[in-house]
Amino acid sequence: MLSKLCQVYIYFFKSLALANLGVSFFAVSLVQGREEPTDWVGAYILVVLLKLAGYGLSIVIEKWFFARHRAYFFKNMGLGYRHIFGFLIGIDAVLLVLTYWIWNTVANFL
Amino acid sequence: MEHGGQLFVDSVACRYGTKMVLSGVYVSCRRGEVVGLLGRNGAGKSSLMKVIFGGRKAFYKHCELDGKLFQTGYRTGSIAYLTQEPLVPSYVTVRLATKLCVGTYRDELLAIPVVSENLGKRMGALSGGVRRVVETLIVLYSDASYVLLDEPFANLAPVYIDEINNHVEKLRNRKGFIITDHYYDRIWDISDRIVLIHNGCNYQIESREDLYTHGYIPSSALG
Numbered sequence: 001m002l003s004k005l006c007q008v009y010i011y012f013f014k015s016l017a018l019a020n021l022g023v024s025f026f027a028v029s030l031v032q033g034r035e036e037p038t039d040w041v042g043a044y045i046l047v048v049l050l051k052l053a054g055y056g057l058s059i060v061i062e063k064w065f066f067a068r069h070r071a072y073f074f075k076n077m078g079l080g081y082r083h084i085f086g087f088l089i090g091i092d093a094v095l096l097v098l099t100y101w102i103w104n105t106v107a108n109f110l
Numbered sequence: 111m112e113h114g115g116q117l118f119v120d121s122v123a124c125r126y127g128t129k130m131v132l133s134g135v136y137v138s139c140r141r142g143e144v145v146g147l148l149g150r151n152g153a154g155k156s157s158l159m160k161v162i163f164g165g166r167k168a169f170y171k172h173c174e175l176d177g178k179l180f181q182t183g184y185r186t187g188s189i190a191y192l193t194q195e196p197l198v199p200s201y202v203t204v205r206l207a208t209k210l211c212v213g214t215y216r217d218e219l220l221a222i223p224v225v226s227e228n229l230g231k232r233m234g235a236l237s238g239g240v241r242r243v244v245e246t247l248i249v250l251y252s253d254a255s256y257v258l259l260d261e262p263f264a265n266l267a268p269v270y271i272d273e274i275n276n277h278v279e280k281l282r283n284r285k286g287f288i289i290t291d292h293y294y295d296r297i298w299d300i301s302d303r304i305v306l307i308h309n310g311c312n313y314q315i316e317s318r319e320d321l322y323t324h325g326y327i328p329s330s331a332l333g
Contacts, residue, residue: 007210011202070199072165075184076191076211076252080164 133310146301147290163191190254200234219251
């Protein structure tokens with residue numbers, strides 16, 4: 001199932017993944033660039049809202065516009081939308097941590 | 111009661127709004143068996159298949175696969191379903207669709223001319239008939255042990271209908287099939303037994319006279 005989820009992620013949800021990666025970069029840049037943490041509360045809330053809006057919008061678009069065309073295709077692979085979006089959110093969390101780690105490593109190296 | 115070695119679905123109740131479409135419907139299919147599912151338009155054939163596959167919620171259902179209870183057919187990985195509408199998105203190539211949906215029998219599938227000749231093409235670039243055949247073959251050759259085919263012959267040339275029937279015959283000893291279509295002659299030829307959905311219930315059909323009795327075919331069709 002994991003390989004199928006990866007394939008679905010790569011072939012069908014590239015744009016969503018890239019958009020979320022962009023938001024993750026923004027979040028990491030906020031954390032790294034801060035001087036007075038209390039000044040950045042609004043920005044952190046913005047990041048959380050962007051993530052929530054991204055996923056909420058994607059789920060709505062998927063269910064309203066794409067489900068008729070590809071929901072059964074995914075289901076024939078044994079994958080429901082719960083699996084797919086659960087996987088997307090999980091991968092996104094991993095990418096966020098990785099982005100933070102890579103940023104720190106590169107910053108320390110420089 | 112044990113129902114091992116088969117797809118067993120019982121007491122299916124399904125409704126659209128206040129209209130009860132299926133009420134206490136029972137259907138079973140063993141591996142190696144082809145079950146023909148007939149019924150008028152709107153009788154609930156597609157709804158029954160969707161309920162089994164997990165694409166539609168039922169008011170009530172009891173489903174067993176090889177003796178084990180299940181709620182959502184597609185999650186078992188042992189049930190494949192060909193929808194009435196195009197199954198594979200238009201922008202997906204035949205190669206990618208076969209890669210994603212077919213495992214064990216992929217070499218056999220790729221040896222079929224109508225598939226191999228169109229591997230690089232997007233599904234949307236194929237003619238309606240060829241697209242239907244390719245989608246049907248992808249579902250037939252998937253790893254699932256039970257295959258639900260919803261109107262696989264719709265808009266197909268007779269030569270393609272024969273081709274699909276030949277592949278069902280070829281795979282018959284490995285899988286179980288539930289097929290519904292309005293080409294009832296074709297369904298009759300290929301099926302081991304026929305089930306008719308009528309008035310929300312199922313009827314075991316023994317002869318063509320039964321189909322006439324239940325109002326599925328006109329008297330002129332009895333010959």
